[in-house]
Amino acid sequence: MSEKKAYGALVARFNRMSALGGAGAMLGWDNAVMMPDGGADARAETMATLGVISHEMMTDPVVKGLFEEAEVEALSQHEAANLREMKRSYTHANALPADLVEAFSRATSECEMTWRGAREQDDFKALLPSLSKVFDLVREIASVKSEVLQLPIYDALLDEYEPDCRQSIIDPLFAELEDFLPNFLEEVLERQAAKGAYEKPEGPFDLEKQKTLGLKLMTDLGFDFNRGRLDTSHHPFTGGIPDDVRLTTRYEEDDFTQSLMGTLHETGHALYEQNLPKEWRGQPAGEARGMALHESQSLLVEMQLSRSEPFLEYLQPKLIKVFKRDGAAWEFDNLKKLYHHVERGLIRVDADEVTYPLHVILRYRLEAALLSGDLQVADLPGAWNDGMQQLLGVTPPSDRLGCLQDIHWPGGAVGYFPTYTLGAMAAAQIYKAAGDAIPERDEQVAAGEFAPLITWLRQNIHEKGSLYSAEEILTQATGSGFGTASFIEHLKSRYLPE
Amino acid sequence: MSEKKAYGALVARFNRMSALGGAGAMLGWDNAVMMPDGGADARAETMATLGVISHEMMTDPVVKGLFEEAEVEALSQHEAANLREMKRSYTHANALPADLVEAFSRATSECEMTWRGAREQDDFKALLPSLSKVFDLVREIASVKSEVLQLPIYDALLDEYEPDCRQSIIDPLFAELEDFLPNFLEEVLERQAAKGAYEKPEGPFDLEKQKTLGLKLMTDLGFDFNRGRLDTSHHPFTGGIPDDVRLTTRYEEDDFTQSLMGTLHETGHALYEQNLPKEWRGQPAGEARGMALHESQSLLVEMQLSRSEPFLEYLQPKLIKVFKRDGAAWEFDNLKKLYHHVERGLIRVDADEVTYPLHVILRYRLEAALLSGDLQVADLPGAWNDGMQQLLGVTPPSDRLGCLQDIHWPGGAVGYFPTYTLGAMAAAQIYKAAGDAIPERDEQVAAGEFAPLITWLRQNIHEKGSLYSAEEILTQATGSGFGTASFIEHLKSRYLPE
Numbered sequence: 003m004s005e006k007k008a009y010g011a012l013v014a015r016f017n018r019m020s021a022l023g024g025a026g027a028m029l030g031w032d033n034a035v036m037m038p039d040g041g042a043d044a045r046a047e048t049m050a051t052l053g054v055i056s057h058e059m060m061t062d063p064v065v066k067g068l069f070e071e072a073e074v075e076a077l078s079q080h081e082a083a084n085l086r087e088m089k090r091s092y093t094h095a096n097a098l099p100a101d102l103v104e105a106f107s108r109a110t111s112e113c114e115m116t117w118r119g120a121r122e123q124d125d126f127k128a129l130l131p132s133l134s135k136v137f138d139l140v141r142e143i144a145s146v147k148s149e150v151l152q153l154p155i156y157d158a159l160l161d162e163y164e165p166d167c168r169q170s171i172i173d174p175l176f177a178e179l180e181d182f183l184p185n186f187l188e189e190v191l192e193r194q195a196a197k198g199a200y201e202k203p204e205g206p207f208d209l210e211k212q213k214t215l216g217l218k219l220m221t222d223l224g225f226d227f228n229r230g231r232l233d234t235s236h237h238p239f240t241g242g243i244p245d246d247v248r249l250t251t252r253y254e255e256d257d258f259t260q261s262l263m264g265t266l267h268e269t270g271h272a273l274y275e276q277n278l279p280k281e282w283r284g285q286p287a288g289e290a291r292g293m294a295l296h297e298s299q300s301l302l303v304e305m306q307l308s309r310s311e312p313f314l315e316y317l318q319p320k321l322i323k324v325f326k327r328d329g330a331a332w333e334f335d336n337l338k339k340l341y342h343h344v345e346r347g348l349i350r351v352d353a354d355e356v357t358y359p360l361h362v363i364l365r366y367r368l369e370a371a372l373l374s375g376d377l378q379v380a381d382l383p384g385a386w387n388d389g390m391q392q393l394l395g396v397t398p399p400s401d402r403l404g405c406l407q408d409i410h411w412p413g414g415a416v417g418y419f420p421t422y423t424l425g426a427m428a429a430a431q432i433y434k435a436a437g438d439a440i441p442e443r444d445e446q447v448a449a450g451e452f453a454p455l456i457t458w459l460r461q462n463i464h465e466k467g468s469l470y471s472a473e474e475i476l477t478q479a480t481g482s483g484f485g486t487a488s489f490i491e492h493l494k495s496r497y498l499p500e
Numbered sequence: 501m502s503e504k505k506a507y508g509a510l511v512a513r514f515n516r517m518s519a520l521g522g523a524g525a526m527l528g529w530d531n532a533v534m535m536p537d538g539g540a541d542a543r544a545e546t547m548a549t550l551g552v553i554s555h556e557m558m559t560d561p562v563v564k565g566l567f568e569e570a571e572v573e574a575l576s577q578h579e580a581a582n583l584r585e586m587k588r589s590y591t592h593a594n595a596l597p598a599d600l601v602e603a604f605s606r607a608t609s610e611c612e613m614t615w616r617g618a619r620e621q622d623d624f625k626a627l628l629p630s631l632s633k634v635f636d637l638v639r640e641i642a643s644v645k646s647e648v649l650q651l652p653i654y655d656a657l658l659d660e661y662e663p664d665c666r667q668s669i670i671d672p673l674f675a676e677l678e679d680f681l682p683n684f685l686e687e688v689l690e691r692q693a694a695k696g697a698y699e700k701p702e703g704p705f706d707l708e709k710q711k712t713l714g715l716k717l718m719t720d721l722g723f724d725f726n727r728g729r730l731d732t733s734h735h736p737f738t739g740g741i742p743d744d745v746r747l748t749t750r751y752e753e754d755d756f757t758q759s760l761m762g763t764l765h766e767t768g769h770a771l772y773e774q775n776l777p778k779e780w781r782g783q784p785a786g787e788a789r790g791m792a793l794h795e796s797q798s799l800l801v802e803m804q805l806s807r808s809e810p811f812l813e814y815l816q817p818k819l820i821k822v823f824k825r826d827g828a829a830w831e832f833d834n835l836k837k838l839y840h841h842v843e844r845g846l847i848r849v850d851a852d853e854v855t856y857p858l859h860v861i862l863r864y865r866l867e868a869a870l871l872s873g874d875l876q877v878a879d880l881p882g883a884w885n886d887g888m889q890q891l892l893g894v895t896p897p898s899d900r901l902g903c904l905q906d907i908h909w910p911g912g913a914v915g916y917f918p919t920y921t922l923g924a925m926a927a928a929q930i931y932k933a934a935g936d937a938i939p940e941r942d943e944q945v946a947a948g949e950f951a952p953l954i955t956w957l958r959q960n961i962h963e964k965g966s967l968y969s970a971e972e973i974l975t976q977a978t979g980s981g982f983g984t985a986s987f988i989e990h991l992k993s994r995y996l997p998e
Contacts, residue, residue, distance in 0.1 A: 017545075018549050021545050021548075021549035022546075022553075024545075025527060025546050025549075025550060028526075028527060028546075029526060029527075032526060032530065036534075036729065037744060038725060038726050038728060038729060039726055040724065040726040040727035040728075040743055040744065041740075041741075041743050041744030043743065044522060044741055044742075044743045044744060044781070045744070047515075047522075047782075048519045048520075048522045048523050048526075050519075051523075052519075052520075052523060055516075055520075226538065227536060228537055228538040229536055230536060230538075231534065231536060243539075243542055244542075245538055245539050245541065245542045246535060246539030246542060246543070284545075
């Protein structure tokens with residue numbers, strides 16, 4: 003054991019940072035679900051303190067020496083993978099000077115706050131100064147990280163959200179989607195119009211009943227309520243820690259589909275967290291593998307599974323029973339129309355799975371141009387609207403419904419958007435592989451037996467943690483890395499069936 | 501400012517420890533109110549990590565030098581008080597060697613767990629080994645602290661719960677109560693018997709209605725819901741931090757008085773926390789001044805105020821309205837009998853204000869004897885039962901209803917019990933002083949106008965924080981330090997009115 007002394011010291015240090023991170027995660031949940039407004043200042047102070055202490059532990063000069071020693075210790079393959087992930091966190095945390103981190107944190111807090119008002123007032127000009135400031139700092143951060151990580155500037159940002167992912171991987175994939183989607187969308191909309199509109203199930207839908215239904219679906223899908231909860235918050239999210247996952251949703255009285263699909267989406271995230279490898283708790287190797295795989299798990303449940311015909315067969319009688327309704331709106335074919343509805347929408351978070359990638363491609367293009375300096379922040383509204391017209395065939399009537407809709411850039415998250423679509427692609431690929439491995443999957447799903455599917459996901463995705471790269475996990479599970487084929491095939495078979 | 505450099509560094513360090521403490525307080529609330537069982541291990545790890553980091557910050561060798569420098573800096577009177585309180589925490593934290601702290605923490609965790617089973621099984625023998633171990637360690641801790649603090653061993657423990665309090669202060673006070681109470685109790689019980697029993701209001705009482713009533717009373721008493729919440733937990737408590745006070749209660753369907761008085765008791769604690777001096781947030785001088793004053797605030801609301809005739813005049817119509825009941829049980833005189841009922845009970849937490857001090861005196865006596873070695877842990881059940889017979893005139897039929905009832909000793913809290921009765925004494929003294937200062941108090945209370953009383957408490961108790969000693973605060977507010985006179989006068993006038 004003595005030859006693993008440095009590695010052991012690093013493990014202890016990362017365990018401690020993980021415990022602090024867990025405290026922060028729980029308090030973050032509390033912020034959104036429980037905290038009265040007057041607690042905000044003290045909470046911000048506490049969160050900042052947890053962050054600063056963690057950062058000090060990561061940038062302590064002793065750590066560099068521990069890494070050097072640990073590199074030559076006799077580690078198992080998994081330990082070496084853990085060391086590699088420790089090193090990755092360490093490199094990102096140490097790349098930036100403290101004053102830049104602080105300036106960025108202040109600028110993004112301020113910009114997020116300004117953004118809320120600017121969006122409400124549809125006033126891009128009000129946001130311009132603080133958003134310009136954020137992008138100035140993002141460019142500075144990207145340039146420093148680019149140097150340290152020896153990566154092009156966009157990749158240097160992307161790597162924090164999606165380790166090892168590069169523009170050289172994304173660009174050809176997005177080009178394929180951009181080639182395919184606009185014409186496909188046109189065809190889907192024609193077919194949809196020919197079939198006629200769906201009938202909207204009429205509310206009100208009792209909130210308690212919506213919750214009962216959500217809890218039932220979560221239970222059937224294998225969410226472990228001994229290690230997690232469902233609560234309500236303004237923006238649904240999956241928070242907490244693997245052994246205490248705090249999932250939230252939001253209920254609207256006139257539309258049960260929002261809370262339902264929101265809960266299913268977050269349940270996909272939650273199952274990933276709950277099934278992460280238990281023996282690597284508290285260590286980087288035990289964490290979820292990047293944003294794309296995380297999103298693949300939520301989209302697999304929400305899009306691949308929950309909008310599939312077998313799932314709708316399972317769901318339809320439950321809807322009728324819970325809400326005690328009947329009639330044309332509740333017939334299988336109408337529900338299918340409802341859940342497969344496609345449109346040229348303006349808002350990303352409301353988008354269907356056909357148009358969603360086009361929203362992402364637009365943002366990806368724009369943020370890359372903003373980062374390189376090819377686009378000025380002041381010119382964003384025009385560029386946004388041109389892009390929407392070109393990609394989706396619609397022009398936003400206002401910035402509120404255009405470039406002011408997302409919090410990501412005001413929050414400084416540049417390099418994040420592409421992971422949504424990488425996740426959608428991976429979801430299709432993984433769902434297909436699971437179907438190949440479990441030939442009776444569709445019959446099981448229709449009967450509400452999700453255990454075989456979830457077990458397969460656990461074994462092939464969740465339990466891998468960060469012991470391998472996303473590309474490796476995907477390849478082990480499906481036979482190939484990130485690609486568009488399964489996603490395109492899925493869209494064709496769902497939206498333009500022969 | 502440069503002459504306050506060391507003091508400033510200490511302020512920054514204590515702010516950080518306070519933020520960590522705030523995180524722990526919130527997570528403690530979450531444990532009791534929200535957390536699913538499966539989260540327990542990870543939560544314990546997080547709590548331990550927060551504790552260890554705080555302890556490291558307090559025992560960092562640099563701190564000693566900062567204190568030495570700060571002592572000679574030019575501080576204001578309040579800053580000097582803050583420095584004194586910093587020093588007190590520092591001295592307590594640094595008194596014990598780390599291995600003793602760890603052994604104690606392990607032994608008390610284990611003993612608490614054993615205690616739960618032993619109490620349920622009425623099996624003192626099962627608890628004996630672990631409780632003996634705890635007392636061995638308590639004696640060791642007391643002996644080390646006695647050396648460091650230059651105090652007798654019991655005082656060395658007491659000082660952590662009630663700064664500056666000593667046995668030499670407590671003993672004569674408790675002797676006065678012991679002189680007075682047994683005969684007084686006899687008389688009260690005779691008078692009570694002559695009046696006839698109260699009629700118990702009959703349930704069930706809808707839990708939502710109980711909650712509505714509790715929220716209404718909290719609001720009327722001035723609890724700031726912008727900086728706090730009311731929730732439900734198995735054991736009621738007041739947790740959180742001053743700007744986000746998390747109060748809990750417990751509802752029973754067949755007895756609304758439990759949740760009601762529980763909520764009022766905790767509201768007394770909560771008002772103290774919410775009204776602590778804002779300019780001293782995060783600093784020791786801004787914290788509540790010891791357990792006795794804290795308990796004085798809960799007992800002032802629960803016992804002095806809420807069981808007073810003017811308050812019952814305010815409360816009675818509300819009870820009738822909320823629960824939609826009527827009849828003899830709901831008449832003013834019957835409610836008064838109910839809320840002034842006295843009995844020779846076995847259980848401390850269910851005791852009325854006449855017998856409660858006798859329960860405390862018993863425990864104080866026994867823990868002092870266990871600490872000095874005059875009493876062996878094995879002989880506790882016999883000594884307990886003898887003491888109950890002598891002080892209260894009843895002998896517990898089982899250890900479950902005797903020496904197994906409290907968690908304090910299994911949890912290692914020796915030196916805590918006396919603060920309950922010091923608090924009851926202070927409550928009477930403070931309530932009397934408030935009445936002298938606000939001649940219309942009783943009319944205001946009957947009309948539900950609590951603001952003048954609470955404002956007086958805020959100005960005279962709450963806002964003092966720990967800028968003065970408890971004895972000083974009490975003297976400034978009431979004209980004298982801890983004494984029995986007001987308490988005895990209060991008991992006489994409530995239970996044996998002329």
